[in-house]
Amino acid sequence: MSIIYILAPIALFLGLFGVAAFLWAVNKGQFDDLETPANRMLIEDEPINKKNNKGKEL
Amino acid sequence: MSTEQVSHQGEMEQFSYDDKVVKKYILASLFWGFAALLAGVTIAFQLSSWKFNFGLEWLTFGRLRPLHTNAAIFAFVGNAIFAGVFYSLQRLAKARLFNSFMANFQFWLWQLIIAGGGLSLLLGYSHGKEYAELEWPFDIAIAIAWVLFGVNILGTLWKRREKHIYVAIWFYISTFVTVAVLHIVNSIEIPVSLMKSYPVYAGVQDALVQWWYGHNAVAFFLTTPFLGLMYYFVPKAANRPVYSYRLSIIHFWSLIFLYIWAGPHHLLYSTLPEWAQTVGMVFSVALWAPSWGGMINGLLTLRGAWDKVRRDPVLKFLATAVTFYGMATFEGPLMSIKSVNHLAHFTDWVVGHVHSGTIGWNYMMVAGIFYFMIPRIWNTTLYSVKLANLQFWTATIGLLMYMMSMWTAGITQGLMWRALDDGGRLVYPQFIETVVKIIPMYWVRAFGGVLILIGFMFMLYNIFKTIQQAKKEEEPVYQAPALSSAKPEAHAGTHRKLEGMPMVFTILALLAILVGSLIELVPTLTSHKYLAQKTFMKPYSPLELVGRDVYIKEGCYVCHSQLVRPSPDEYIRYGTVSLAEEHVYDRPFQWGSRRIGPDLARVGGKYNHMWHYKHMIDPRAVTPGSIMPVYDWLETKKYDHKTLRKKMKVMASLGVPYSEDEIDNAIENAKAQAMGIANELSESGVSKDIADKEMVALIAYLQKLGADVKQAIKDGKVIDKAGGAE
Numbered sequence: 031m032s033i034i035y036i037l038a039p040i041a042l043f044l045g046l047f048g049v050a051a052f053l054w055a056v057n058k059g060q061f062d063d064l065e066t067p068a069n070r071m072l073i074e075d076e077p078i079n080k081k082n083n084k085g086k087e088l
Numbered sequence: 089m090s091t092e093q094v095s096h097q098g099e100m101e102q103f104s105y106d107d108k109v110v111k112k113y114i115l116a117s118l119f120w121g122f123a124a125l126l127a128g129v130t131i132a133f134q135l136s137s138w139k140f141n142f143g144l145e146w147l148t149f150g151r152l153r154p155l156h157t158n159a160a161i162f163a164f165v166g167n168a169i170f171a172g173v174f175y176s177l178q179r180l181a182k183a184r185l186f187n188s189f190m191a192n193f194q195f196w197l198w199q200l201i202i203a204g205g206g207l208s209l210l211l212g213y214s215h216g217k218e219y220a221e222l223e224w225p226f227d228i229a230i231a232i233a234w235v236l237f238g239v240n241i242l243g244t245l246w247k248r249r250e251k252h253i254y255v256a257i258w259f260y261i262s263t264f265v266t267v268a269v270l271h272i273v274n275s276i277e278i279p280v281s282l283m284k285s286y287p288v289y290a291g292v293q294d295a296l297v298q299w300w301y302g303h304n305a306v307a308f309f310l311t312t313p314f315l316g317l318m319y320y321f322v323p324k325a326a327n328r329p330v331y332s333y334r335l336s337i338i339h340f341w342s343l344i345f346l347y348i349w350a351g352p353h354h355l356l357y358s359t360l361p362e363w364a365q366t367v368g369m370v371f372s373v374a375l376w377a378p379s380w381g382g383m384i385n386g387l388l389t390l391r392g393a394w395d396k397v398r399r400d401p402v403l404k405f406l407a408t409a410v411t412f413y414g415m416a417t418f419e420g421p422l423m424s425i426k427s428v429n430h431l432a433h434f435t436d437w438v439v440g441h442v443h444s445g446t447i448g449w450n451y452m453m454v455a456g457i458f459y460f461m462i463p464r465i466w467n468t469t470l471y472s473v474k475l476a477n478l479q480f481w482t483a484t485i486g487l488l489m490y491m492m493s494m495w496t497a498g499i500t501q502g503l504m505w506r507a508l509d510d511g512g513r514l515v516y517p518q519f520i521e522t523v524v525k526i527i528p529m530y531w532v533r534a535f536g537g538v539l540i541l542i543g544f545m546f547m548l549y550n551i552f553k554t555i556q557q558a559k560k561e562e563e564p565v566y567q568a569p570a571l572s573s574a575k576p577e578a579h580a581g582t583h584r585k586l587e588g589m590p591m592v593f594t595i596l597a598l599l600a601i602l603v604g605s606l607i608e609l610v611p612t613l614t615s616h617k618y619l620a621q622k623t624f625m626k627p628y629s630p631l632e633l634v635g636r637d638v639y640i641k642e643g644c645y646v647c648h649s650q651l652v653r654p655s656p657d658e659y660i661r662y663g664t665v666s667l668a669e670e671h672v673y674d675r676p677f678q679w680g681s682r683r684i685g686p687d688l689a690r691v692g693g694k695y696n697h698m699w700h701y702k703h704m705i706d707p708r709a710v711t712p713g714s715i716m717p718v719y720d721w722l723e724t725k726k727y728d729h730k731t732l733r734k735k736m737k738v739m740a741s742l743g744v745p746y747s748e749d750e751i752d753n754a755i756e757n758a759k760a761q762a763m764g765i766a767n768e769l770s771e772s773g774v775s776k777d778i779a780d781k782e783m784v785a786l787i788a789y790l791q792k793l794g795a796d797v798k799q800a801i802k803d804g805k806v807i808d809k810a811g812g813a814e
Contacts, residue, residue, distance in 0.1 A: 033293035034364070037300055040273060041348050044266060048344055051261075060253055061337060067252050068329035071180060071320070077564030078102070 101249065101570050104563045105178045106185040107465040112195050113171035114458060118548055120163030120202060121454070125541045127156040132534035134717070135684065136527060138707075141717040146210040148717040150643025154221040155209045160446055161219060161309060162230075163202045168454040169313045170198070170237065173260050175461055176320040177241060180257060182250045182568045186243025194236040201229050213283045216640035216676045217298050219305050220274055224285045227275040234271065238264035249568045255336040259316030262344045266308040274301035278738050281731050284637070286738055291671025292359055295679055300351035307347040310445060314453050315343075318386050318410060321457050325402045331388035335381055343378040346371050353424035356433065357653040358679065359668035365426070372424030379417035386410040401476035405456030408484065412448025416441065431502040434649055434683040436526070440494025447487045447540060455479070455547060462554055467561050471553035475546050482543030489536030497529035505683075506657040514660055519686040524713045624800035627673050627744050628792065630758040633735060634727050635789030638782045639678070642719065649680035650689040650793065654809075663690035663794065664808045670797055673744055685716055690794035697765050698772045700787045722783040729755050729780075761788060 055061060133140040134149045141148045178185055185191055205222045208214075214221045222230070241260055245253065274297055277285040289297050323330050330336055352360060352368025387410055390397055397403040419441050423432045432438060459476060463469050470476065504522040507515035516522055628636060639645070652658050654665045666689055671677055695703075702709050705723065707716040732754045740746045750757070759779070765787055766779035778784055800806040 033289060033296050036273070037296065040269060044269065044348055045345060047265065048262075048341065052341060055253070055258075063252075064334045064337070067254055068323070068333040070250075070252070071254050072323060072327060072329060075179070075182070075566040075568070078567050079562065079565045 099570055100567050102565055102567050103182070103184050103249075104565050105175075106188045106191065107175070107563075109185065109188060109191045109195060110171050110175045110461070110465060112192075113167045113174065114462065116195070116199055117164055117167035117171060117454065118458075118551065120159055120167060121451075122541075122544060122548060123206075124156060124159035124164045125537070125544050127152055127159060129534065129537040129541050131156055132530070132537045135715055136530040136534050138715045138717055143718055143720075145212070145642075145719075145721050148642070148719075150646050150717070151210055151212060151214075153646045154214060154218075154643060155206055157219060158209065158221060159202070159206060161305070163206075165310060165446070165450050165454070166198065168450075168457070169263075169309075169317075170195070171461070172317045172321070172457050173241070173313060175465070176256060176317065177244055177260065180250065180254045180320065181244050181248035182566070183244055183247040186240050186247060190236050191240055194233050194240070197229060197233045197236075201226055201233065208283065212641040214640060214643065215277070215285070215287070216643075216645055216678060217274070217287070217294075218646075218681060219302055220271075220298065223283050224275070224277055224279050225282065227271070227277075231268070231271060231275075234264070234268055238268065249571050251571055254319070255330075255333065255340060256316040256320040258340050259312045259319070262340075263308050263313045263316070266304060266312075266344070266348070270301045270304050270308065274298060278742065280735050280738050284731065284735075286675040286735075286742065288742060289675070290742070291674045291677050292668045294675065294677040295355055295358065295671075296352065296360060296364070298677070299354035300348075303351040303354060304348060306442075306445070307350070310450055311347075312344065314413075314450060315339075315382055317453060317457055318382075318406070321402075321453075321460055322386055322389050322406050322410070325400065325406060325456070325460055326390055326393045326396060328389055328391075328393055331385050331391065335385045339378050339382045339385060343375070343382065346375050346378060350375060350424070353429065354681070355679075356424075356426050356429045357655070358651055359666050359671070369424050369426055369429075373421045376417065376421040379420075380414060383410055383414035383417065387414075401470070401473055401480060402456050402460045404477070404480055405452045405459065408480070409449050409452035409456060412444055412452060412487075416445040416449060419444065430653070430655065431506075432498060433653075434681070435498035435502045436494040436529070436682075437498025437502070439682065440491045440498060443487065443490050443494070447483065447490070451540075451544075452483065455483070458547075458551065462551060466555050466558035468554060468558040471550050471557065475550045479543040479546040479550070482539045482546070486536040486539030486543065489539065490533050493529040493532035493536065497526040497533075500529075501526050505661070506655070508657060508660075512656070512660075514657060517661070519661075520711050520713050523684070523715060527715070623669050623672055624803075624805050625670060625672055625796050627739075627746060629761055629788070630732055630736065630750075630754040631761040631785050631788045632792045633739070633789075634729070634732060634758065635782075635785035635787070635792075636678075637735075638722070638727065638786045639789055640676070644688075645678045645680045646682065647680075647684040647716070648686070648688045649683050650687065651679040652687060652689050658687070659809075662687050664797060664801060664806075667797065667806070670794075673739075675739070675742065688790070688793055690798075692791045692793040692795035693798065697768050697787050697791070698774075700790055701769055701772075701774060701783065704783060704786070722786060723778060723781055725782045726780050727782045727785045729758060732758060758785075 130140065130147070131149055131152050134152070145151070174185060174191065201222075205226045208223060208226070209221060213223050215223060220227075241257075241264055245257065276289075277287045279285040287294055287297075319330060319336055349371040350368055352364050353372045354368075356365050356369065358365075387407065390403065390407055393403070397407050422428055423437070423441060455476075459470060501522045504516045504525065509515050650666075652662045652664070652666045659665060670689075699710060703711070703716075704719045706718060706720075707714040733751055736744075736746050736751045736754050740751065762779045762784045765784045766774075766776050769778060769784075770776045797806060801808045
């Protein structure tokens with residue numbers, strides 16, 4: 031079962047990588063606002079080179 | 089409106105999205121999806137009646153089933169992931185794809201891998217490891233294509249005009265990182281020739297690496313990218329914000345943290361150390377919580393929009409997909425509980441389970457996402473809502489037929505295998521009885537599959553007509569402020585670069601560290617130390633080694649396991665329980681995942697050579713009712729002895745104790761052993777010409793299975809035991 035010596039560090043690396051990514055995200059303020067991002071992604075950009083924008087309901 | 093949207097000094101920038109490459113991926117996904125389903129329906133019929141193997145080696149179940157699984161996962165779903173991710177990522181980041189040339193290069197490389205890989209599987213080039221069957225040149229190409237995908241994700245994020253990284257993107261990033269690591273680690277192998285290699289891991293080790301990969305392929309190829317897509321497309325299609333953004337964040341971090349540990353639930357009751365099995369089980373059960381968190385979040389996003397779900401095919405497909413996701417992620421943890429697993433493992437229950445995931449979750453998501461994207465990027469409207477609805481019902485009913493029949497077949501067969509009478513004897517000692525019993529269920533499954541295939545064709549036609557009526561127009565141009573909140577005016581450029589870089593660097597560094605440590609660790613950890621312990625196992629003789637490669641080539645492992653679990657019924661049916669030591673020379677391991685036919689770990693010495701010969705030429709001649717394909721070409725095809733020495737050298741370099749003499753005389757040894765078998769066969773009237781054919785090599789291998797253990801028991805080196813479970 032020596033393969034455990036390979037897989038465990040890899041799993042830990044991935045875990046640590048996750049933690050690092052999480053801390054990075056927190057420090058960058060990614061989770062400061064948990065309301066508006068959910069709404070903001072709904073806003074469709076309006077193309078500026080077309081008058082009628084594809085008629086999506088809003 | 090949040091603060092970062094209102095730009096203070098950020099200049100307005102104009103940009104457009106690269107939807108051309110998205111279109112290509114959509115079309116490719118549809119094309120391969122059809123091929124995958126067609127192969128799936130064919131193999132379903134092959135199990136209902138062996139005649140559907142058509143007597144052609146390229147189309148036998150053992151070769152077509154890997155083609156089906158690989159096409160469904162990597163070709164159909166894979167291309168759909170690239171399409172959906174590239175579409176949503178650009179819009180969420182308010183930035184054009186980082187590099188279109190790279191995305192197009194990745195596209196053609198991926199299609200080349202699929203076409204070439206598919207062909208190679210039909211021709212019998214295979215690793216013999218499930219969902220990782222493609223040989224080493226393809227493995228390298230896959231790694232390259234995957235890295236290009238990741239660089240495009242990160243590059244686009246680097247250029248983004250939206251400071252906030254929406255939760256969907258987190259799922260995409262974790263998909264990229266983890267699949268890269270899994271694929272690389274599981275594919276470390278030593279080439280013998282252009283289309284043949286052996287893994288550096290053997291036996292139990294190989295099994296653990298393989299299922300660590302296999303389970304996480306499900307997790308990070310079929311699940312996390314689709315959860316990301318769910319968090320984009322469900323709110324978009326319903327025009328409602330996700331039910332709880334907070335929950336989505338918790339969902340993401342808990343899910344990715346738990347998933348990576350769950351692999352050993354594929355190896356319960358195997359020779360994997362007990363504690364590793366328990367870890368796998370515990371994490372699998374724990375996974376239920378985040379999975380359902382995600383499902384609930386997806387479904388509740390539709391609250392108040394259920395009338396739309398009824399009308400809009402996009403939402404109908406998406407909502408059903410999320411529901412099936414909930415079902416599959418309830419079933420999975422259940423099946424990971426050891427006692428349940430003992431019944432479910434090796435049966436069709438598992439096959440039903442994966443299809444509720446791949447059809448119910450992935451295919452339904454793909455249909456919903458495609459019906460959302462296609463009218464938008466082709467600038468038109470959906471050709472027929474009616475046809476889409478019809479497709480929806482064929483998929484749903486077909487899938488229900490599939491799942492119900494597989495539950496019934498799986499549980500029925502599982503119970504029959506373990507049934508003991510009062511005297512402690514097997515109630516169904518003949519394995520074939522348990523096969524014949526579930527054939528009706530195989531027909532139901534096959535027709536369910538036909539229904540799904542027909543529905544898929546509706547989608548193809550619908551999308552074809554939709555695209556046909558598309559109006560040409562110039563590429564839409566959008567406008568947004570440059571990412572401003574993070575940049576002090578003067579040094580705008582450099583600061584933004586720095587902001588994006590840590591991510592890229594971290595990931596590249598991670599990959600570098602992994603590759604480095606692997607190169608360092610693998611040779612020492614997998615080598616002699618493990619094998620040098622005195623083992624009762626004799627390495628495969630040259631002929632047996634060739635025979636083993638025939639076994640892998642023909643994909644016998646998709647129907648036969650080689651693992652006797654510790655329970656009385658298996659002990660009585662097959663023989664002494666499998667030991668870790670038995671597999672030290674098995675590269676790759678061949679424990680299998682489904683017993684369509686009986687376990688073969690103890691088949692050596694059970695029958696004489698002639699029985700095997702007859703069985704391979706016509707299984708029904710010796711076992712009436714068998715659904716095993718005919719393998720009569722083994723009688724005429726010469727076995728490959730040119731690479732034999734090279735094969736043994738590679739094995740020796742991995743620690744198999746072949747002496748130089750043995751390697752030098754490999755071909756002569758093989759010939760001598762083959763002659764012995766041919767002589768015995770000739771007594772029953774078989775021509776002696778068979779001595780240099782694959783048939784003889786395969787028989788040599790089959791007779792070796794379990795032979796050393798049986799001898800060791802005779803010699804008193806190993807205790808013959810039934811084990812203590814259930």
